[in-house]
Amino acid sequence: xxxxxxxxxxxxxxxxxxxxxxxxxxxxxxxxxxxxxxxxxxxxxxxxxxxxxxxxxxxxxxxxxxxxxxxxxxxxxxxxxxxxxxxxxxxxxxxxxxxxxxxxxxxxxxxxxxxxxxxxxxxxxxxxxxxxxxxxxxxxxxxxxxxxxxxxxxxxxxxxxxxxxxxxxxxxxxxxxxxxxxxxxxxxxxxxxxxxxxxxxxxxxxxxxxxxxxxxxxxxxxxxxxxxxxxxxxxxxxxxxxxxxxxxxxxxxxxxxxxxxxxxxxxxxxxxxxxxxxxxxxxxxxxxxxxxxxxxxxxxxxxxxxxxxxxxxxxxxxxxxxxxxxxxxxxxxxxxxxxxxxxxxxxxxxxxxxxxxxxxxxxxxxxxxxxxxxxxxxxxxxxxxxxxxxxxxxxxxxxxxxxxxxxxxxxxxxxxxxxxxxxxxxxxxxxxxxx
Amino acid sequence: xxxxxxxxxxxxxxxxxxxxxxxxxxxxxxxxxxxxxxxxxxxxxxxxxxxxxxxxxxxxxxxxxxxxxxxxxxxxxxxxxxxxxxxxxxxxxxxxxxxxxxxxxxxxxxxxxxxxxxxxxxxxxxxxxxxxxxxxxxxxxxxxxxxxxxxxxxxxxxxxxxxxxxxxxxxxxxxxxxxxxxxxxxx
Amino acid sequence: xxxxxxxxxxxxxxxxxxxxxxxxxxxxxxxxxxxxxxxxxxxxxxxxxxxxxxxxxxxxxxxxxxxxxxxxxxxxxxxxxxxxxxxxxxxxxxxxxxxxxxxxxxxxxxxxxxxxxxxxxxxxxxxxxxxxxxxxxxxxxxxxxxxxxxxxxxxxxxxxxxxxxxxxxxxxxxxxxxxxxxxxxxxxxxxxxxxxxxxxxxxxxxxxxxxxxxxxxxxxxxxxxxxxxxxxxxxxxxxxxxxxxxxxxxxxxxxxxxxxxxxxxxxxxxxxxxxxxxxxxxxxxxxxxxxxxxxxxxxxxxxxxxxxxxxxxxxxxxxxxxxxxxxxx
Numbered sequence: 001x002x003x004x005x006x007x008x009x010x011x012x013x014x015x016x017x018x019x020x021x022x023x024x025x026x027x028x029x030x031x032x033x034x035x036x037x038x039x040x041x042x043x044x045x046x047x048x049x050x051x052x053x054x055x056x057x058x059x060x061x062x063x064x065x066x067x068x069x070x071x072x073x074x075x076x077x078x079x080x081x082x083x084x085x086x087x088x089x090x091x092x093x094x095x096x097x098x099x100x101x102x103x104x105x106x107x108x109x110x111x112x113x114x115x116x117x118x119x120x121x122x123x124x125x126x127x128x129x130x131x132x133x134x135x136x137x138x139x140x141x142x143x144x145x146x147x148x149x150x151x152x153x154x155x156x157x158x159x160x161x162x163x164x165x166x167x168x169x170x171x172x173x174x175x176x177x178x179x180x181x182x183x184x185x186x187x188x189x190x191x192x193x194x195x196x197x198x199x200x201x202x203x204x205x206x207x208x209x210x211x212x213x214x215x216x217x218x219x220x221x222x223x224x225x226x227x228x229x230x231x232x233x234x235x236x237x238x239x240x241x242x243x244x245x246x247x248x249x250x251x252x253x254x255x256x257x258x259x260x261x262x263x264x265x266x267x268x269x270x271x272x273x274x275x276x277x278x279x280x281x282x283x284x285x286x287x288x289x290x291x292x293x294x295x296x297x298x299x300x301x302x303x304x305x306x307x308x309x310x311x312x313x314x315x316x317x318x319x320x321x322x323x324x325x326x327x328x329x330x331x332x333x334x335x336x337x338x339x340x341x342x343x344x345x346x347x348x349x350x351x352x353x354x355x356x357x358x359x360x361x362x363x364x365x366x367x368x369x370x371x372x373x374x375x376x377x378x379x380x381x382x383x384x385x386x387x388x389x390x391x392x393x394x395x396x397x398x399x400x401x402x403x404x405x406x407x408x409x410x411x412x413x414x415x416x417x418x419x420x421x422x423x424x425x426x427x428x429x430x431x432x433x434x435x
Numbered sequence: 436x437x438x439x440x441x442x443x444x445x446x447x448x449x450x451x452x453x454x455x456x457x458x459x460x461x462x463x464x465x466x467x468x469x470x471x472x473x474x475x476x477x478x479x480x481x482x483x484x485x486x487x488x489x490x491x492x493x494x495x496x497x498x499x500x501x502x503x504x505x506x507x508x509x510x511x512x513x514x515x516x517x518x519x520x521x522x523x524x525x526x527x528x529x530x531x532x533x534x535x536x537x538x539x540x541x542x543x544x545x546x547x548x549x550x551x552x553x554x555x556x557x558x559x560x561x562x563x564x565x566x567x568x569x570x571x572x573x574x575x576x577x578x579x580x581x582x583x584x585x586x587x588x589x590x591x592x593x594x595x596x597x598x599x600x601x602x603x604x605x606x607x608x609x610x611x612x613x614x615x616x617x618x619x620x621x622x
Numbered sequence: 623x624x625x626x627x628x629x630x631x632x633x634x635x636x637x638x639x640x641x642x643x644x645x646x647x648x649x650x651x652x653x654x655x656x657x658x659x660x661x662x663x664x665x666x667x668x669x670x671x672x673x674x675x676x677x678x679x680x681x682x683x684x685x686x687x688x689x690x691x692x693x694x695x696x697x698x699x700x701x702x703x704x705x706x707x708x709x710x711x712x713x714x715x716x717x718x719x720x721x722x723x724x725x726x727x728x729x730x731x732x733x734x735x736x737x738x739x740x741x742x743x744x745x746x747x748x749x750x751x752x753x754x755x756x757x758x759x760x761x762x763x764x765x766x767x768x769x770x771x772x773x774x775x776x777x778x779x780x781x782x783x784x785x786x787x788x789x790x791x792x793x794x795x796x797x798x799x800x801x802x803x804x805x806x807x808x809x810x811x812x813x814x815x816x817x818x819x820x821x822x823x824x825x826x827x828x829x830x831x832x833x834x835x836x837x838x839x840x841x842x843x844x845x846x847x848x849x850x851x852x853x854x855x856x857x858x859x860x861x862x863x864x865x866x867x868x869x870x871x872x873x874x875x876x877x878x879x880x881x882x883x884x885x886x887x888x889x890x891x892x893x894x895x896x897x898x899x900x901x902x903x904x905x906x907x908x909x910x911x912x913x914x915x916x917x918x919x920x921x922x923x924x925x926x927x928x929x930x931x932x933x934x935x936x937x938x939x940x941x942x943x944x945x946x947x948x949x950x951x
Contacts (some may be wrong), residue, residue: 197833198636200736200758200807205834269744270737314713314745316735319756518652521664521694522936536785537655570661 001027002435004427006420009047009386012054012347013376022052024382027425032271032378035184045420045427047386051343054375055087055350055383055421056331057124057357059147059176060230060254060302062223062323066107067096072307072403074108077386078115080402084429085329085350085418087383089337089357093129094152100124105143114162117381117423120358125164125175131156134164141171141340144361149176150167151212151230154212156182161216163223165224174252174357176228178217179237179278180278183207189318191264191279206234213237217244219253227252228357231304233278235288242297252357254302257326257333262431271392272313273408276306279322290337302329304365325407328400330389332414340416351375351385364404386420393417402403403412449621451610457601458616463582466598467496470580471503473596478547481510483575485546489564490518490535492553495613496582500551515539517550521564543572549596553611555581558592582611623801628859632753632936633815634760643818644789646935647770651785653938654774656693666670666938667696675717676754677703677733682926683754687730687763689758690933696941699726714738715745720867721745728941730754736807748938758805763925764901767809767932769819771925772856774899792819798850799823799841800882801860801909802831804871808859808901813841826850827882838843847882851891859884859909875908884910889917897921 006022022029022038038044053220062068063077064393072080081089091108093099099108105121110421112119123140127133127150129150137148154177161177167174185208190196192203217240220227232238232253242255258276261285266274274280276325286343292298297429306323313320331350338346353373355361362380376384392415397405444583448456478484481504494516496512518535550564559568561579568574585603599616603609608621624630624638626645635643636704656664670913672691676684679702691698701721714733720819721729728750731739736757755761776791797816803809805827812878816823817840825832826844832890836843844850851857862878873879879885889911893896896909898920906912 095687194833194835194837196808198809198838200756200757200760203834270740271744311713311716314715314741316714316733316738316757318735325923521652521656521666523666536652566665570659570663 002427003042004197004422004434005036005042006045006047006052006384006386009050009052009179010311011052011341011376012344017344021420022376022384024296024425027382029376029378029380032376039228039305043427044118045386047419049390050419051389052110052354052376053343053347053385053387054355055385055423056085056350057354057358057360058086058089058303058305058327058330059300059354060151060256060304061089061091061283061327062304062306063091063108064095064096064143065111065309066104066318067307069402071309074119075115075414076113076401076403077305077307078112078117078119080118080325080327080400082421082423083401083418083430084329085331085385085387085421086117086327087385087421087423088120088355088360089320089327090122090147092119092151093122093124093149093374098124098129098405100127100129102136102139102143104146105140109143113382114384116426116428118360120360121145121312122149122151122176124148124259125150125155125305129153131160131365134160134167136173137168137173142172146173146364147176147228148173149178149230151176151178153182154178154180158219160217162219162223164391165219165223165227168284169223169225169426174226174228176230177352178230178277179209179212179216179232180204181212182351183209184211188279189322190267191263191277191281193282195264195267199270200351201267204277206236206285209278210236210240213240217241217249217251220244220249224250224262226250229432231259233259233276233289234285238288242292252353253300254300254354255289255293256302256304257330258304258408260286261292261333266408267317270317271323272317273406275317275322275325276304276321276324293334293337293349294339294342294345296348298312298349298353301330301334301349302354303327305402310405313406323398323406325404328402329395329407329409329414331418332416335416336414343389374380383423385418386417386422387416389416391415391417392420444515447496451608451619451621453610453617455612456617457564457620458599460614463611463613463615466582467499468503470596470598471500471507474500474504474580475507476522477578480510481512483546484512484549485541485543486512486514486549486551487539487568488514488519489550489552489560490516492611493551496553497551499613500549500580508617515540515541517567519560519563519567522567523559528573532610537567539571543574544571545569547576547578548574549578549580551580553582555579555584555592555594556587556607558588562590574614583609583616585609597605626939626943627936628697628750628939629770630742630940632762632940633743633751633753635762635765635811635818636760638814638818640789640818640820641686643674643766643769643815645774646766646932646939648785649935649939650766650770650928650931651783653934654928655694656934657931663693663695665695667691667694667941671699671725672696672697672720672728672730672937672941673724674701674728674730675701675703675732677722677731678755680732680755683732683785686926686929687754687933689877690930691937693930694934694937696727696834699724700871705848706868711884714741718742718745722749728937731756733757743876754939755807757807759807759810761807763810763929763933763936764808766816766936767925767928768812768858768899768901769815769818770932771899771928772897772923774928775921775924779895782909792816792821796845796853796855797821797823797858798826798854798856798858799806799858800847800884802862802871803827803860804831804833805863806860809813812858813839817841822851824853828872828878848888850887852893854892854896856899857884857892858895860899861903862905864905879908883908886911889914889919892919902926
């Protein structure tokens with residue numbers, strides 16, 4: 001294995017930030033110090049003016065394998081993640097068929113193990129994500145699955161959700177919910193409000209999200225089970241969940257880069273690239289999400305990376321599938337929202353928080369998972385990112401590593417880029433592996 | 436026009452800058468009077484004559500001709516207005532004119548139509564007007580009356596009554612109305 | 623703000639200026655004359671190809687547009703997509719590219735999805751796109767022909783012409799639009815057109831059939847429908863779109879008629895000079911009583927008649943129009 005020394009970056013370890021060198025030997029972090037005399041044969045990587053921190057962890061990635069390999073495979077999704085600075089991702093279970101049993105979870109874990117990064121799996125809560133019968137969560141948990149979700153849609157039935165929480169609680173796993181009451185949101189293709197009314201598109205009201213969130217917070221109170229809330233998108237949702245956390249409920253939540261970057265007005269040209277569930281919300285919601293991010297209220301930024309083949313995004317707005325790419329630009333958008341003076345908070349929401357939620361830390365020992373994320377600790381696996389917060393670039397959808405091109409940021413100038421990602425001890429940059 | 440030497444062309448867009456006045460209002464009035472007499476001489480009777488003014492520049496001249504014919508022959512000659520925008524063969528070269536109404540209340544079959552326009556140039560407007568007129572009947576004859584013939588014909592069309600022949604260069608522009616005729620350029 | 627549709631598209635009446643709307647109405651006046659002749663045809667679009675692409679069947683609108691195109695001497699490629707092999711789910715880009723490959727100058731398009739015409743205009747920027755109704759979004763030619771008809775009738779009453787009156791007759795004109803505003807593309811286009819021309823627009827309908835948000839709409843919602851009827855100079859009724867699932871928005875057609883139908887009794891509340899309009903097809907006995915529809919206050923047939931000259935103007939201005947200057951001859 002190639003050994004590396006990262007020179008003079010701003011190193012974000014668990015307890016401190018300082019300009020230092022990081023020595024990586026045999027895939028482990030060997031030393032962090034002001035100045036390291038590396039043994040000969042060590043590859044030098046200049047990280048001056050860069051942030052060196054724990055590799056990003058995305059707990060909300062849609063890989064389209066099995067079923068929609070033309071949009072994304074486990075391999076292509078992992079590569080997009082690696083180039084975005086991610087060293088671990090959690091694959092969502094809404095593939096075709098859904099990841100609701102041990103065989104399918106094993107398939108994704110095995111294929112994921114052949115990629116440079118750590119690919120974990122979120123299992124489905126219900127069989128076939130149909131919201132009718134519980135999926136074999138205990139068996140999947142034995143394989144190391146720590147998150148369960150029917151994401152794509154939420155579990156609509158309150159009684160089923162209550163049973164799922166009761167069942168999951170002793171397994172030590174977390175249920176993650178896509179909060180949208182389909183009865184209220186049903187048929188809608190963008191946020192309900194000023195723009196949907198003008199554009200003649202059926203709206204998905206904020207209330208659809210908030211009502212299910214409220215319901216589930218009560219169910220958490222009732223069952224005592226842990227719960228994670230996916231892509232919270234409204235001002236009111238943030239307020240509700242922040243209050244619940246203050247009250248001591250075992251809940252966490254994530255927000256998605258598009259929800260704190262883009263607002264509903266982006267749908268004005270009926271470009272289905274901007275169609276996503278939950279939908280892009282109001283400018284006030286965007287502002288409140290950014291505030292929450294800066295104020296440290298947010299547990300994680302998660303991409304909801306959702307590749308779709310181009311022909312599907314060429315359908316009419318109300319017929320096109322929802323979802324947009326996220327992995328390759330999430331870090332830039334997060335820096336933009338948090339500001340570059342607050343790099344420790346950046347790594348909190350990009351790496352530590354998500355690793356904690358998905359139980360991907362070193363302490364979270366799991367079968368078939370060797371890698372760990374979330375922190376820089378001497379002696380542990382080297383999962384790092386060298387992030388240049390001042391690098392400017394223009395998004396070009398034809399230069400993405402994802403197999404799909406449905407990014408809503410094409411042509412936009414962004415700032416902040418992963419220069420080098422070190423996953424399981426192997427360093428990669430845009431040109432490939434550094435050896 | 437007399438107070439300023441700038442004006443908007445009927446189609447909008449370009450502005451006409453006059454360089455010099457070629458005919459005075461009196462010259463125009465004399466020309467019209469002469470043409471009216473020629474019309475009476477040429478046509479045995481005015482009973483079957485219809486005056487059609489081409490929108491928009493020909494309209495004031497047509498109205499004046501009708502008045503003059505009334506003075507000369509004491510007969511009321513019917514008048515119509517024709518806009519040829521929809522019949523042009525060069526729509527892509529010309530902007531759509533702010534549409535001027537076509538008003539032709541008489542069946543033209545068997546009539547002698549006298550087309551009246553301000554300036555005769557390439558002849559394309561006149562060609563378009565032949566097509567347009569054929570949609571209103573089958574005239575016995577069509578005669579052409581123009582205030583100014585500036586040359587540069589692109590089609591085999593020759594006026595029957597001319598107020599004034601004014602050879603011009605193609606880069607120049609001509610504006611003719613009841614107050615006079617000017618030469619200048621459009622920018 | 624679009625200040626002219628010359629050489630462009632006609633996708634929506636939102637953000638279209640008063641001048642641009644007047645240009646269409648004024649041009650349509652010339653085509654009214656053409657439609658009265660024995661030979662109802664001018665060669666303005668000779669050799670141009672207009673594709674009519676109806677993903678959602680609408681015989682009336684399709685015939686009106688195709689008649690308009692033919693009277694301008696354009697060749698019409700009529701594709702009834704709704705009944706052809708193209709089914710819901712085919713990418714709009716594929717459908718339009720195939721037709722574009724046949725060599726077309728313009729496409730007249732009806733689609734069940736909001737925004738479909740705008741999407742198509744992005745895929746074929748060299749083709750003029752005329753929206754003949756997209757989902758619940760816009761139906762611009764309907765908004766144009768409705769305002770054209772109102773201007774024509776009011777001008778006649780005052781002994782003038784539409785062309786001479788310009789936008790004058792719309793100043794302070796009181797327009798009441800009634801019924802299923804929420805799902806209506808006609809309402810969205812009508813409101814935009816009336817407001818741009820200077821009219822005062824109010825809307826009335828059951829709470830469930832009003833838009834979910836009226837932010838930015840140049841309208842007020844009436845509290846008392848009967849009072850509003852006495853107030854209005856023009857009453858625009860809308861089709862209760864049963865096929866769009868209005869069923870769950872109102873308890874029943876009978877109750878809708880009770881509350882918002884233009885019945886014979888309610889017609890008596892109208893000013894004698896007030897005009898009654900409906901874009902068709904009417905649900906007689908639901909939003910309008912049959913006898914009201916056939917009364918002299920109703921100008922519904924004129925709306926249909928005017929569809930052709932207004933659509934001729936829209937086709938002519940978009941396809942033949944350029945914004946460049948010219949010389950006289």
